[in-house]
Amino acid sequence: MPHRHCRDVPVLAVAPAGPEGLANGLWRLELENPGFTGVKPGQFAMLRPPAWGFDPLWARPLSISRALDDRIVFHFLVAGRGTAAFTRLAPGEPVTVWGPLGQGFAVEPGAPTLLVGGGIGIAPFVEYAATHPTPGKLALLFGHRPPRSCYPYDELGAMIAVESFQDKTPEDIPRFVELLEKRIAEHAGGLVLACGPTPLLRSVKNLADKHGVRAQVSLENRMACGVGACLGCVAENPEGHRVQTCVKGPVFWADKVTL
């Protein structure tokens, strides 16, 4: 298991993602690497600038989008107060970070692996593609609403086969699900890994089940501690037990979690 840390590290850069990032609330954040080694793609970190004082109170979880020797990179969507405050960080300002946390995605070098990203759910797949031993086996299906340039899509495209689908209205979603089904069916015998909004994860779970494909989904439950202590982030497993998403997940085998 990679060693876990809690450190105050400086912000290296924070900027809107691409030319349309600002208008769509999509940002990229780079922090000095707090000593994270052996990060498994799909793992996350808790981030909390000490300048917050007591409001907001909790740290915010973000997927580790890239873990390099000198820096860790996050991609985030402004969802509320905490993420909005992240956009106002100045370079050099300290952020308390702990991680790497949780279970990452399965890596099976021999298996054709379909990555399914919904919106900002694409974030962990950057690290996944960059560290996979056989990237030739990987394909990404990316569903999004804001322009593709707001996401690290091109970064992924430089490494693996990628395909995107922009839904402009809710009526477009069934067409995306059709495409999803087609791609999942093509991966019978392989692996499907998904990160994104819960309805997308539910579709992936159901379609993977229908086509007999092994699938993993990454959940985004509300978290306070990130280390398994507060019991606030629980998801339910098929046996009806409540399990902490932060330590048992966020990546679960799809048949081991109720969505």
Place this chain on the structure above:
Amino acid sequence: MDLRVDLGGLTLKNPVMTASGTFGYGLEFAPYGDLRSLGGIVVKGLSLKPREGNPVPRLAETPSGMLNAIGLQNCGAERFLKSMLPGLPWRETPVVANLYACDTLEFAELAGLLASAEGVAALEVNISCPNVQAGGVLFGQDPALAARVTEAVKARAGSKPVMVKLSPNVTDIVAVAKAVEGAGADAISLINTLTGMAVDVRTRKPRLANVVGGLSGPAIKPVALRCVWQVSRAVSIPVVGMGGISSATDALEFILVGAGAVQVGTANFLRPDFSFRLAEELPLAAQALGITDLSTFRGSLAVG
């Protein structure tokens, strides 16, 4: 500086303990500091049988605080003793089992089970949880009931000290404190969370599935200080203070109003190394204020 404290037979190397439910079973925090550096570890509330707790959402953020309605999800006392306790450095740092039950008989049975384990140094009786239907805070709101539970636990605790954890959700906390002291409690810890709620005008729904929950964090510190102040003056057994402690100064404030030791709750969520840092910083912060001896500083608040 000599930081040792005696809590009615439980000796701590320093006054920094972790509060039940905010430090897991202890091992969750091992990557972030040395568990042996803490004064004491109070583990998540244990019940006789495992409990799944309440539905989600069970947590909500509030101004300088949070609400929780976990509903005492826990793995059950037996599993804790078998699988978690052996991994804790209980020889170096006392592990306190926090216990919860639905009736007096069950409290007694649970106390017997936990107290018989070598690695459990003391029991903390939770008669103050606002998040469970049966028992819970009800025991802590009635001095006579609180005394009955204390007696029942004490009878089965053998030589292990029994600390009773009080609820601030009462009109007269001193009455409850005196009742549990009279019933044989070795120490008192306070405060548990304050009952609160949060709602969303957009969805017109409560923010917690359980509708109401327990408020904790910096927002409750003034209430907690007041309770510790009132209780520590009224009883002669040691008092352990908690509620919103988020700095070494906060901890000193509780000691000033009479706390023998403190427990860190919500601040463990602000950063997982918080309790370890506090144990390190407390003596330095005391020295910076010219305090040379915590025992003479304790309860030395000058009033009037």
